[in-house]
Amino acid sequence: MPLxxxxxxxxxxxxxxxxxxxxxxxxxxxxxxxxxIIAAERQHKVGSRTNILQQISNxxxxxxxxxxxxxxxxxxx
Amino acid sequence: xxxxxAEFENFRLLRQLCxxxxxxxxxxxxxxxxxxxxGKTTILNALQWALYGDDALPDKGRDYRLHPIDWDVSxxxxxxxxxxxxxxxxxxxxxxxxxxENKRQYRIIRSTYETLDGVKWxxxxxxxxxFHITDTGSSPIDPPEAVIxxxxxxxxxxxxxxxxxxxxxFIESTVSVSTKRDRVQKAIRSLLGLxxxxxxxxxxxxxxxxxxxxxxxxxxxxxxxxxxxxxxxxDAGWTELEEKIEDAKEQFSAFDEKLADIQKQIDNALIKxxxxxxxxxxxxxxxxxxxIDAQLKAASKEHSELFKSxxxxxxxxxxxLEKGLSELTKLHNQGKIPNTTIPVxxxxxxxxxxxxxxxxxxxxxxxxxxxxxIQNLIDESRKADALQSTITDLYYGSRSLQADQIxxxxxxxxxxxxxxxxxxxxxxxxxxxAKKLKSLESQLDEIPDTDIQGLRDTKKRYQAxxxxxxxxxxxxxTKFEVVKxxxxxxxxxxxxxxxxxxxxxxxxxxxxxxxxxxxxxRNSYERITSEELSKVSVLxxxxxxEMIGADPEQGAIIQKAEINQNFDIVVYGPxxxxxxxxxxxxxxxxxxxxxxxxxxxTKVSEVEAPNVIDTPLGMMSGFVKTSVLKTAIRESSxxxxxxxxxxxxxxxxxxxxxxxxxxTLTNPAHYPQMLANxxxxxxxTVIRCECNHRQECRSCQRLVxxxxxxxxxx
Numbered sequence: 073m074p075l076x077x078x079x080x081x082x083x084x085x086x087x088x089x090x091x092x093x094x095x096x097x098x099x100x101x102x103x104x105x106x107x108x109i110i111a112a113e114r115q116h117k118v119g120s121r122t123n124i125l126q127q128i129s130n131x132x133x134x135x136x137x138x139x140x141x142x143x144x145x146x147x148x149x
Numbered sequence: 150x151x152x153x154x155a156e157f158e159n160f161r162l163l164r165q166l167c168x169x170x171x172x173x174x175x176x177x178x179x180x181x182x183x184x185x186x187x188g189k190t191t192i193l194n195a196l197q198w199a200l201y202g203d204d205a206l207p208d209k210g211r212d213y214r215l216h217p218i219d220w221d222v223s224x225x226x227x228x229x230x231x232x233x234x235x236x237x238x239x240x241x242x243x244x245x246x247x248x249x250e251n252k253r254q255y256r257i258i259r260s261t262y263e264t265l266d267g268v269k270w271x272x273x274x275x276x277x278x279x280f281h282i283t284d285t286g287s288s289p290i291d292p293p294e295a296v297i298x299x300x301x302x303x304x305x306x307x308x309x310x311x312x313x314x315x316x317x318x319f320i321e322s323t324v325s326v327s328t329k330r331d332r333v334q335k336a337i338r339s340l341l342g343l344x345x346x347x348x349x350x351x352x353x354x355x356x357x358x359x360x361x362x363x364x365x366x367x368x369x370x371x372x373x374x375x376x377x378x379x380x381x382x383x384d385a386g387w388t389e390l391e392e393k394i395e396d397a398k399e400q401f402s403a404f405d406e407k408l409a410d411i412q413k414q415i416d417n418a419l420i421k422x423x424x425x426x427x428x429x430x431x432x433x434x435x436x437x438x439x440x441i442d443a444q445l446k447a448a449s450k451e452h453s454e455l456f457k458s459x460x461x462x463x464x465x466x467x468x469x470l471e472k473g474l475s476e477l478t479k480l481h482n483q484g485k486i487p488n489t490t491i492p493v494x495x496x497x498x499x500x501x502x503x504x505x506x507x508x509x510x511x512x513x514x515x516x517x518x519x520x521x522x523i524q525n526l527i528d529e530s531r532k533a534d535a536l537q538s539t540i541t542d543l544y545y546g547s548r549s550l551q552a553d554q555i556x557x558x559x560x561x562x563x564x565x566x567x568x569x570x571x572x573x574x575x576x577x578x579x580x581x582x583a584k585k586l587k588s589l590e591s592q593l594d595e596i597p598d599t600d601i602q603g604l605r606d607t608k609k610r611y612q613a614x615x616x617x618x619x620x621x622x623x624x625x626x627t628k629f630e631v632v633k634x635x636x637x638x639x640x641x642x643x644x645x646x647x648x649x650x651x652x653x654x655x656x657x658x659x660x661x662x663x664x665x666x667x668x669x670x671r672n673s674y675e676r677i678t679s680e681e682l683s684k685v686s687v688l689x690x691x692x693x694x695e696m697i698g699a700d701p702e703q704g705a706i707i708q709k710a711e712i713n714q715n716f717d718i719v720v721y722g723p724x725x726x727x728x729x730x731x732x733x734x735x736x737x738x739x740x741x742x743x744x745x746x747x748x749x750x751t752k753v754s755e756v757e758a759p760n761v762i763d764t765p766l767g768m769m770s771g772f773v774k775t776s777v778l779k780t781a782i783r784e785s786s787x788x789x790x791x792x793x794x795x796x797x798x799x800x801x802x803x804x805x806x807x808x809x810x811x812x813t814l815t816n817p818a819h820y821p822q823m824l825a826n827x828x829x830x831x832x833x834t835v836i837r838c839e840c841n842h843r844q845e846c847r848s849c850q851r852l853v854x855x856x857x858x859x860x861x862x863x
Binding site for chain 2: 078079080083084087088090091092094102105106109110113114115116117124125128129132133135136137139140143
C-alpha cells in the first residue's frame with residue numbers, strides 16, 4: 073500500500089463504525105468497498121488507464137445488491 | 150518506501166559511484182561525508198532525476214549538463230549517462246486477520262545520452278525502466294511512473310529530497326504568499342491523501358446521480374419520477390455551486406493577498422517619505438529663501454548707503470568741527486545769538502521810560518542823549534544783523550552736528566555694527582534654509598517614483614473586488630445550504646417512495662450505499678483536514694522548538710510556529726506578534742523550521758519515505774546543531790544526510806550510535822590545496838572510501854585548516 077493509504081484506510085475504517093448497520097455484515101462490506109474505491113482512485117491518479125466511474129459504479133451496485141439480498145434474508149430470519 | 154542503493158554512471162562528477170544506504174530501522178541514518186564540491190548536491194540531483202526525470206533537475210534540465218565536464222572525446226562523443234536506484238516498498242493488504250504488511254523491492258534505471266559537439270552538447274530524451282526484484286530474478290513493470298508516483302508523488306519531491314541551502318521554499322519571502330501556501334497545501338494534501346478522497350467523493354456522487362436516474366425510470370410512480378427529476382437537477386446545480394464557491398474563495402484569497410501586498414508598498418513608500426508633502430515643503434523653503442534674499446538685498450543697500458550718510462561725515466569731521474561748534478555755543482551762551490536787541494530797543498524808543506527806569510522823554514536833554522545812544526545801538530545792531538543772521542543760522546543748523554546732541558545709537562559706528570549684525574544673521578538663516586532645501590531634495594530623490602495616491606486608488610479597487618467576491622461567496626454558500634436542505638428533504642421522500650415499491654428495493658439499496666460511502670468519505674475528509682492538519686501543526690511546533698532550544702516559558706523570543714487554516718506557516722514571538730521568517734529568524738532557525746515542517750508532515754501522515762537532505766546543518770553550531778540532528782533522526786523513517794566535516798564536528802557521538810552507514814566521498818581535484826595525498830586519479834570524478842566520520846585514509850585525508858589556508862595564500 074503506497075504512501076499514506078495506511079492512515080486513510082484507518083480513518084475510513086473508524087468512520088465506517090459509525091454507519092448504521094442496515095443489514096448483517098453491512099459495515100464490513102462497506103469498509104471493503106470504500107477501501108477498493110480508494111485503491112482504484114490511486115491507480116487512476118497515477119495514470120492507470122481505467123474507467124474509474126464505471127469501476128466505482130460497479131462496486132456500489134454490487135454492494136447495493138448485497139444489501140438488498142441480505143435485508144431479505146434478515147427479514148425471513 | 151526506503152532507498153537501498155544507488156549507482157551512478159557518468160552523471161557529472163559521479164563517473165562510477167555506488168552508494169548503499171542504511172535500511173535498518175534501529176540505525177536508519179546514512180551519512181555521506183563530503184566536503185564542498187565533492188558531489189553532494191550532484192547526488193541529490195541525480196537521485197531525483199532517476200525518479201522524476203528532467204523536471205527534477207535545476208531549471209528543469211535546460212542547460213544543465215549531465216556528462217562529466219572533462220569527458221575524453223576519444224572515448225566517443227556520445228556519452229552514456231545512467232542512474233540506478235534500488236528501493237523497497239511496504240504494502241498493506243486486507244485479510245481476514247486484518248491488515249498485513251508485505252515488502253517489495255524494485256529497481257529503477259534511468260538513462261540518456263549526451264552528444265558532444267565541441268563545447269556544445271545535446272541530450273536525448275531519457276528512458277526509464279522499472280523492475281520488480283524477487284529472490285528468483287527481476288520482472289519489468291510498466292508503466293514505471295505508476296509505482297514511482299504512487300510512492301513518491303512529484304508534488305512531494307521537495308519534502309523528501311531537500312537541499313539544505315534551499316530548504317526554505319515553504320517559508321522564503323522571495324516568493325509570493327500564494328505560492329508558499331500552494332507549496333504547503335500541495336505537500337499536505339498529497340501526504341494526507343486529500344486529493345484522493347476528493348476524487349472519490351466526486352465519482353461516488355456521479356454514481357449516485359446515475360442511480361437516481363434509474364429511479365426515475367422505474368415508471369410506476371409519477372411522484373417518484375418528479376422527485377427523481379428534481380434531484381437530478383439539484384445534483385447538476387450542486388456541482389456548479391461547489392465550483393463557484395471554490396472559485397470565489399480563490400479570488401477572495403487572491404485579492405486579499407494583493408491588498409496586503411499593496412498596503413506593504415504604500416507603507417514602504419511612506420516610510421521613505423510622502424512625495425507630495427516633500428514637494429510642498431520644498432516649495433515653502435524656496436519661498437522663505439526668496440524672502441531672506443530680499444531682506445539681504447535691502448540690508449546690503451542700507452549698508453552701502455551708510456557710506457554716503459550724514460552720520461559718517463559727521464563722525465569723521467567731528468574733530469574738525471569741534472572748535473567751530475564750541476565758538477558758536479559760546480556766542481549763544483553770551484546771548485549774542487540769536488539777535489533779539491533791535492525790537493527791544495525800538496520798543497524802548499516808543500516808550501518814555503527805559504527798562505532801567507531812566508527817563509527817555511524827548512523833551513529832556515539827558516533823556517535825548519539816552520535816546521540817541523539807543524538809536525545808535527539800533528543802527529549798530531542793524532549793521533551787524535546780516536552777519537549775525539548767518540551765524541545764528543549756522544548755530545541752529547549745526548546743532549545736529551554737536552556730538553553731545555547725538556544719541557549714541559545714531560552714531561555711525563553703531564549704525565554700521567547694527568547693519569553688519571543684521572546681514573550676518575540673515576546670512577546664517579539663509580545658509581540654514583539652503584541646507585534644509587538640499588536635505589529635502591535629497592529625500593525626494595531617494596523616494597522611489599511611487600505614486601502613493603495611485604497606490605491608494607488601486608488599494609480601493611482591490612478592496613472593492615475582494616468585498617465583491619466575499620459577497621458572492623456568502624451568497625453561494627447560502628444557496629448551497631438551501632440546496633443541501635432541499636436535497637435532503639427530497640432524498641427522504643424518494644427513499645420512502647422507493648420503499649413502498651418492490652421494484653425500487655434494489656435502487657434504494659444502491660442509493661443507501663452511495664449515501665453511506667459519501668458520508669464516510671466526507672467525514673474522513675473533514676477529520677483529516679481539521680484534526681490531521683492540526684496534528685501536523687502541533688508536531689511541527691514541538692519539533693521546531695526542540696531543535697532551536699526555545700522555551701516559551703523561559704521567555705524565548707520564538708514562542709510558537711503553526712500552520713494556519715490558510716496553509717501559511719506562521720511563527721509567533723511574545724504577545725502573539727508574528728515574526729517574519731526571513732527577517733526575524735536566523736539562518737539556523739529558518740532551516741530548522743523547514744525541516745520541522747517536513748518531518749512533522751511525514752510523521753503525521755504515517756508515510757514511510759526517505760528524507761534525503763543535503764547539508765542540513767549548515768549555519769548551525771552547538772546546541773542547535775546536535776538538537777536538529779537528534780530530532781531529525783528520531784522523526785524520520787529513513788534519513789540520508791550529506792554532511793561536511795564541519796557539520797559533523799561535535800556530532801560524532803550521535804553518529805557513533807545512530808549511523809547505520811557512513812561513506813566518505815573525496816574530490817581528487819582538491820589535491821594539493823586541501824588533500825594531504827595525491828589520490829593518483831587524473832579524471833575529475835568523486836572517489837569513495839569506507840572511512841566513517843572518525844576515520845581518514847590515504848584517499849580522503851585532508852590538510853589541517855591552517856596548512857590548507859597557508860597553501861591557498863601561497
